[in-house]
Amino acid sequence: MSVTKLNIVVVGAGIVGASIAYHLSRSKDVAVTVLERNEPCTGASGHSFAWLNSFGKDPVSYHHFNRRSMDIWDRFARRLGGDLDLHWGGELRWEWAPERAGALRQRIVQLQAWGYPIRIIPSAELRELEPGLSPGPVLTASFSDIDGRVDPRRVIAACLQRACEAGAAVHTHTPANKLCLDGQGSIEAVSTPNGEIGCDVVVLANGTATTELAATAGVHIPQQHSPGVVIRTDPQPPILKNVSVLHLPPIDEDRHEIHLRQSADGTLYIGQGSQESVDQDDSQEHADALLSRAIHYLPALAGARAVPTPVGYRPMPIDELPVIGFCDAAPNLYIALMHSGVTLAPLVGELATLEIVDNARVEMLAPYRPERFRFAN
Numbered sequence: 001m002s003v004t005k006l007n008i009v010v011v012g013a014g015i016v017g018a019s020i021a022y023h024l025s026r027s028k029d030v031a032v033t034v035l036e037r038n039e040p041c042t043g044a045s046g047h048s049f050a051w052l053n054s055f056g057k058d059p060v061s062y063h064h065f066n067r068r069s070m071d072i073w074d075r076f077a078r079r080l081g082g083d084l085d086l087h088w089g090g091e092l093r094w095e096w097a098p099e100r101a102g103a104l105r106q107r108i109v110q111l112q113a114w115g116y117p118i119r120i121i122p123s124a125e126l127r128e129l130e131p132g133l134s135p136g137p138v139l140t141a142s143f144s145d146i147d148g149r150v151d152p153r154r155v156i157a158a159c160l161q162r163a164c165e166a167g168a169a170v171h172t173h174t175p176a177n178k179l180c181l182d183g184q185g186s187i188e189a190v191s192t193p194n195g196e197i198g199c200d201v202v203v204l205a206n207g208t209a210t211t212e213l214a215a216t217a218g219v220h221i222p223q224q225h226s227p228g229v230v231i232r233t234d235p236q237p238p239i240l241k242n243v244s245v246l247h248l249p250p251i252d253e254d255r256h257e258i259h260l261r262q263s264a265d266g267t268l269y270i271g272q273g274s275q276e277s278v279d280q281d282d283s284q285e286h287a288d289a290l291l292s293r294a295i296h297y298l299p300a301l302a303g304a305r306a307v308p309t310p311v312g313y314r315p316m317p318i319d320e321l322p323v324i325g326f327c328d329a330a331p332n333l334y335i336a337l338m339h340s341g342v343t344l345a346p347l348v349g350e351l352a353t354l355e356i357v358d359n360a361r362v363e364m365l366a367p368y369r370p371e372r373f374r375f376a377n
């Protein structure tokens with residue numbers, strides 16, 4: 001006896017859409033179609049620093065939300081299989097300026113109270129962890145044991161491959177132009193240049209473009225404009241011996257701090273400020289300046305070449321918290337829009353599948369419902 005499957009269209013093949021497509025496709029009762037207007041990983045996921053963390057995540061419920069996703073990342077990676085360049089080496093930072101050192105100590109007290117395994121370390125331990133560092137004066141240093149990094153491109157490729165093996169269809173260079181409504185306000189099809197694709201549920205995981213597409217179904221999802229730049233270097237011998245991510249303090253009062261990681265192929269990724277800092281300078285001069293700040297603390301990088309990378313745009317809801325769930329205005333429209341999507345991808349894939357396939361209402365998602373914007377401008 002043939003069973004009618006739930007037809008689900010996932011719009012967007014970044015890390016969030018790919019994870020949702022993968023998790024949905026593990027259910028025998030669904031038929032998944034992924035629409036991607038470019039190639040997979042060409043949105044925010046391809047520009048991400050890809051630090052798996054819950055360091056700067058407020059309020060506490062959002063901290064725990066990220067933490068929970070960190071805790072299931074390994075299972076997600078194991079199920080996907082293959083080499084995702086997933087590395088759990090922790091995160092190391094220090095400060096030399098009294099005000100910044102005080103703020104770091106305060107943050108550590110808060111994170112420890114939330115149960116996050118981060119601690120103040122003596123400067124000797126900092127040097128033990130990363131012998132290549134030339135840190136200069138250290139007022140406060142911290143090490144966060146459970147942070148990691150990953151390669152979003154590999155994760156997306158693995159998710160889509162597993163989804164296809166389970167029967168999903170992935171259409172690249174196929175934009176979803178419009179959501180087509182029936183008389184009751186539900187979506188009956190997604191319009192593409194190749195025609196309409198009928199559906200029972202539509203998942204919008206199309207990052208910054210979510211606002212525009214959701215509006216075609218009368219759903220309002222306001223976002224902030226949040227450009228960011230993570231430059232790269234040519235491949236270098238292993239510079240970091242242990243940690244996954246380094247935060248380096250400003251070299252003087254006129255320049256921002258930077259963050260840095262090295263992937264398995266030797267490429268270094270460098271951004272300035274925090275994970276959320278706005279930056280839209282993709283010039284060679286800016287890339288060289290970021291690298292020179294890294295060389296200040298990591299002299300072995302002296303021969304590296306900085307490669308500028310185009311500006312990336314974070315999917316950033318107006319209140320900076322994720323938007324996840326079905327919409328009252330279009331009951332079969334499911335939104336999955338968020339910053340920190342690399343950290344959150346496994347959990348969001350898992351929970352969205354519970355809600356879409358099993359009709360569950362996951363209580364943990366209550367703060368993130370799209371309805372909170374019903375009356376927003």
Ligand SMILES: Cc1cc2nc3c(=O)[nH]c(=O)nc-3n(C[C@H](O)[C@H](O)[C@H](O)COP(=O)(O)OP(=O)(O)OC[C@H]3O[C@@H](n4cnc5c(N)ncnc54)[C@H](O)[C@@H]3O)c2cc1C
Pocket residue numbers: 011012013014015016017018035036037038039040041042043044045046047048049050051052053174175176177205206207208209210213227228229230275312313314315336337338339340341342343344
């Ligand atoms: C500079 C920077 C640094 C970051 N650092 C971190 C970090 O350290 N840790 C962390 O966890 N997160 C970080 N983030 C955030 C994280 O990268 C994003 O939250 C995550 O990549 C979002 O994934 P996504 O799949 O939702 O969106 P995207 O990766 O943007 O994917 C959306 C996809 O939808 C496609 N699309 C758009 N419109 C349509 C349409 N109409 N039809 C079909 N396809 C469409 C796009 O082409 C794109 O491929 C960073 C982001 C940036 C930009």
